[in-house]
Amino acid sequence: MYRSQTLALKYFSAAITLFGVMTITGLISAYYYLNPDFLLGILPFNIAKILHINTLVMWLLMGFMGSIYWFLPAELGRETAGIWAAEILFYVFCAAVAVVAVVFIFIQYGGSNEAALWFINQGRKYVEAPRWAALGIVVIMVVFAYNVIGTAIAARKTTGIITVLMIDLIPLILLYLIAFPAISNMSADLFWWWWLVHLWVEATWEVLIGCIMALALMQLLGTSRRIVETWLYIEVALVLGTGILGLGHHYFWIGTPNYWLTIGGFFSALEPLPLLGMVVHAVYDAGAQHMKTTNRPAFYWMMAEAFGNFIGAGVWGFMITLPQINLYAHGTQWTVSHGHFAFWGAYSCGVISVLYLVLQKTRNLAFVDGPLWKWSFAALNLGLVGMTGALLVSGFVQAFVERAIGGSTLNAFISGQENAWFVDGMVARFLLALVFTAGYVVLVWDVLTLGRRAPAVAAVAPAQ
Amino acid sequence: MVVDDPAFWRAGAISTIAVMSVVLIMLTIDSLAAISPGGSHVPPYTVINQHIDYKFDSNRGFDVPVISGAEPLFGKSLDEATAAALIDRGKMVIQSRACIDCHTFFGNGAYYAPDLTKAWLDPDWEGWQAVTGTDTREAAMVKFLMDPEQYRTWTRAMPNLGVSEEEAQSLVAYLKWMAAVDTNGFPPNFNQIEKRQ
């Protein structure tokens, strides 16, 4: 095994650990809606939620990096360039995440000065981590980009997928620099912040996971490189062709000119198209291979990624993307419903799929199957899609009661939050989150014991 | 066939990205001008010296901020530099306490607490004035922000965030300025103080 692949395994372990922290802090945040005095004064809602969404971003980034460190040497036929630096930075990364988490939990806030932003909390959604840690992330990502580009140079070769990946990493890293400034003017602050958030999840990350899924597809189903690369280019053209100006769907109400209502509405409404294309691609390839695979969990999680990306990001996003609807849906639990479904479908499922591919190789398994992954697959997906449904109910109520009728005052907000349907939605979300959590536990169990429970694996193997 | 050829799609991807990026950059330049303080959509920071209202505009078909007459904050009219310093301070308080991870600003943030876009105009401040024993809206806001747990109105309380009096004043200035930003009618039908009278 290449050293790069050993590092990949470490990244996956860290990612799955942070996935657990994300789940627990999500449960705490959700429980606040049922019992608002819960931990008040110890770990307030905002801190729990900061931990939830920051660990989300971190575990997905680690999952992506793990995937690339895994595929890269095989794809280019040599050890990853500068792997020693990446190996050291892995521990730096983990230590930094731990320190930031401890500071969030125990210190929480600083005063209104630059030092607080450097060392405690930047208070900008998704990128709350203090600046010193953000700087560390920049260094880690630059070295990661160097690993990829340097390997291609050293190998004197590249492939279509790796070229797309190398080019994609440049804007991805540059956009992260938006995590640093503290612009006083909220309109300008949010304007740039959306470049980071939207152009990450709906542009550069979408391309990155496209590259990862392309590599995975070749390994999993043996799809030909020509087909995979053609699809990748089509996807890049359509995702960026709609997604770059689709950014405008966040510029309806933040003080920006009204031409964004037309531009943002139009282009973002087209964003689901490439996501639908990917479903067609995945289903077509699966059909072409008669769904024959030696790794059923990887296969199912990949299908979940294709469908989840289309439904969660495409369909759920489309629901709220036209300005006429967004005026009411904006900033409600409806947004949360979409956010969960989209992140889960587009990114988490993809990372889990690659994880199973990796395990098949490292544990030397001819076939990967068994009962455990099915239970975790079912519980995680039912839990998450169920949560999404519950949030949609609460979101409808909030859009209607608070935004449309009440006019978004404190009183209107309270009547929305106290509406019986809203409350039921919040209770249901919490219960379904427990199902999700059970799925996570089984996932970890399966991942830890896969291949070490030899009889279970052998028993199903002959079916292939 | 050309559609089977990866090179065809690669060229397509490169040209689409180029065109879209150029358009985005042009629109960004235009938008940044409109949203700079004193631009067409965002008022200068000295707007905190004036009276702010949010009224239906029949030409545009939605509510827009209406700025009129003098109404200095805390009774003091501020020059440009002092107003800007106050707003800078307010933003630092907002970031250091991570208000946006409970509240939304222009509808962006977290959904655990009310949207603050037009909080300056919220009719509830009348009630808080009575509860805090203050005679102006801004004074009531300062009291509330310094000790929100004591003045909680319902089961979900805002925690005490160690906000000093000076910090609270800068927050009030920030909220007043924000209420004067033209948000294309968000939030719709906001039931502000003036409308009730």
Ligand code: HEM
């Ligand atoms: C993988 C792709 C996507 C992910 C991960 C994603 C995730 C998210 C998240 C987390 C938010 C909430 C942001 C915040 O305020 O903190 C959001 C907002 C939004 N998304 Fe997506 N999204 C994706 C794709 C899409 C697509 C394809 C569309 C449109 C068709 C869309 C439409 C929207 C809209 C309109 C909002 C703003 C909601 C509001 O006004 O409150 N998204 N998205």
Ligand code: HEM
């Ligand atoms: C145990 C399961 C989970 C629970 C209970 C949970 C709960 C929550 C809660 C309460 C919030 C705050 C929303 C608000 O401001 O009111 C939140 C935000 C968020 N969560 Fe989760 N979550 C869970 C799992 C996940 C997963 C698996 C993902 C992604 C794959 C995710 C992604 C997000 C995102 C992107 C946001 C910000 C959304 C927005 O503000 O629009 N969560 N979550």
Ligand SMILES: [Fe+2]
């Ligand atoms: Fe977006």
